[in-house]
Amino acid sequence: MIAGQVVHVGMADLKVVRCPDRLRSVGLGSCVGVALWDPQTKVAGLVHIMLPSAEGFTDPPRAKFADTGVDWLVEMMQQNGARVERLRAKMAGGAQMFAFAGKNDLLKIGPRNVDACRRALAKWGIPMVGEDVGGSTGRTIELHSEDGRLWVRTVRGGLIVL
Amino acid sequence: MQPLGDRHLDALREVGNIGAGHAATSLALLLQRPVRITVPTVQVLDFDHVVDAVGGAEDVVVGTYFRIGGDYPGNLFFIIPACSARAVLRAMWTEGDFGDDLQSEMALSALGEIGNILISAYLISLSDFTHGKVETSVPAVAVDMAQAILEVGMLTADADQCLIVHTGAHIEELDVWCHFLLVPDPDSVLPLLTALGVGGE
Numbered sequence: 024m025i026a027g028q029v030v031h032v033g034m035a036d037l038k039v040v041r042c043p044d045r046l047r048s049v050g051l052g053s054c055v056g057v058a059l060w061d062p063q064t065k066v067a068g069l070v071h072i073m074l075p076s077a078e079g080f081t082d083p084p085r086a087k088f089a090d091t092g093v094d095w096l097v098e099m100m101q102q103n104g105a106r107v108e109r110l111r112a113k114m115a116g117g118a119q120m121f122a123f124a125g126k127n128d129l130l131k132i133g134p135r136n137v138d139a140c141r142r143a144l145a146k147w148g149i150p151m152v153g154e155d156v157g158g159s160t161g162r163t164i165e166l167h168s169e170d171g172r173l174w175v176r177t178v179r180g181g182l183i184v185l
Numbered sequence: 186m187q188p189l190g191d192r193h194l195d196a197l198r199e200v201g202n203i204g205a206g207h208a209a210t211s212l213a214l215l216l217q218r219p220v221r222i223t224v225p226t227v228q229v230l231d232f233d234h235v236v237d238a239v240g241g242a243e244d245v246v247v248g249t250y251f252r253i254g255g256d257y258p259g260n261l262f263f264i265i266p267a268c269s270a271r272a273v274l275r276a277m278w279t280e281g282d283f284g285d286d287l288q289s290e291m292a293l294s295a296l297g298e299i300g301n302i303l304i305s306a307y308l309i310s311l312s313d314f315t316h317g318k319v320e321t322s323v324p325a326v327a328v329d330m331a332q333a334i335l336e337v338g339m340l341t342a343d344a345d346q347c348l349i350v351h352t353g354a355h356i357e358e359l360d361v362w363c364h365f366l367l368v369p370d371p372d373s374v375l376p377l378l379t380a381l382g383v384g385g386e
Binding site: 033 | 232233236242243245250252288327328329330332333334336337339341345
């Protein structure tokens with residue numbers, strides 16, 4: 024078995040790999056990691072979303088926002104040989120890290136990120152086959168291009184596999 | 186964000202020095218032990234490198250977060266790595282035991298209160314130093330991966346970078362390290378520099 028390499032996907036970043044490589048995003052809080060996988064070509068892609076919408080920004084970095092980031096991820100998947108009708112989505116993140124958010128909307132951005140990612144995927148008709156979102160915990164995720172598994176690790180809850 | 190010259194960096198370092206200096210004085214009083222602060226660093230960093238100031242991205246830390254309002258909107262964090270937080274609690278707890286569980290209500294409340302006191306000291310000195318208006322939010326405290334906690338400070342940043350003013354504090358007697366991280370919004374940097382007398386070229 025070829026181990027493959029682990030490719031880091033930073034904040035507001037997007038990467039696409041092929042089998043046997045893996046994609047990892049570390050310490051997602053209110054951010055959302057959207058993972059796409061094509062079971063036939065084993066092309067895998069991950070985008071690290073920070074905010075729901077690029078509206079109102081001039082020349083926004085596309086991977087930073089749910090609306091533009093998911094579109095770009097689908098495009099990059101296609102460029103690498105994946106087909107939209109075969110794609111399956113998983114996502115994790117979108118937590119509210121701090122309790123007692125009060126009036127601070129920044130602290131409540133997580134659930135809005137999740138909704139925006141869901142809408143962006145629905146627009147493409149891509150089915151959501153696994154998710155671990157919300158709550159109040161940070162997550163590190165790893166997408167395996169070999170079989171589309173998404174590992175989600177938290178400080179308190181250990182590891183779950185989507 | 187405008188490019189920063191040496192004079193700008195010096196002025197921002199002084200903010201970190203005075204702010205964390207006042208906070209360290211409060212911490213020393215609270216723990217009855219000397220606290221030393223590091224020379225502040227001022228850097229413009231990619232999002233993924235901000236966390237390097239306080240340790241690894243997945244290191245468990247206690248983070249107290251304030252959203253700053255007023256003349257220089259931005260974010261301020263007080264970060265203690267988990268092992269240091271336990272040492273601080275042990276030093277404060279004269280009776281009973283918090284059971285080493287940082288998530289317990291008592292531990293969180295105590296750590297939140299410490300963060301609140303220290304961040305208030307930092308912000309009061311920022312306000313005095315700049316003669317500006319500095320409004321604070323309710324403090325928010327969380328125990329989790331450092332990256333997941335600091336993330337909120339980057340949501341108001343430019344495209345994919347932010348400016349941070351980092352000051353470390355060390356309590357040698359307890360082998361405790363903690364960190365102050367000031368992350369001004371991009372639009373606050375110029376007003377802040379102007380208030381510090383280095384707004385021009």
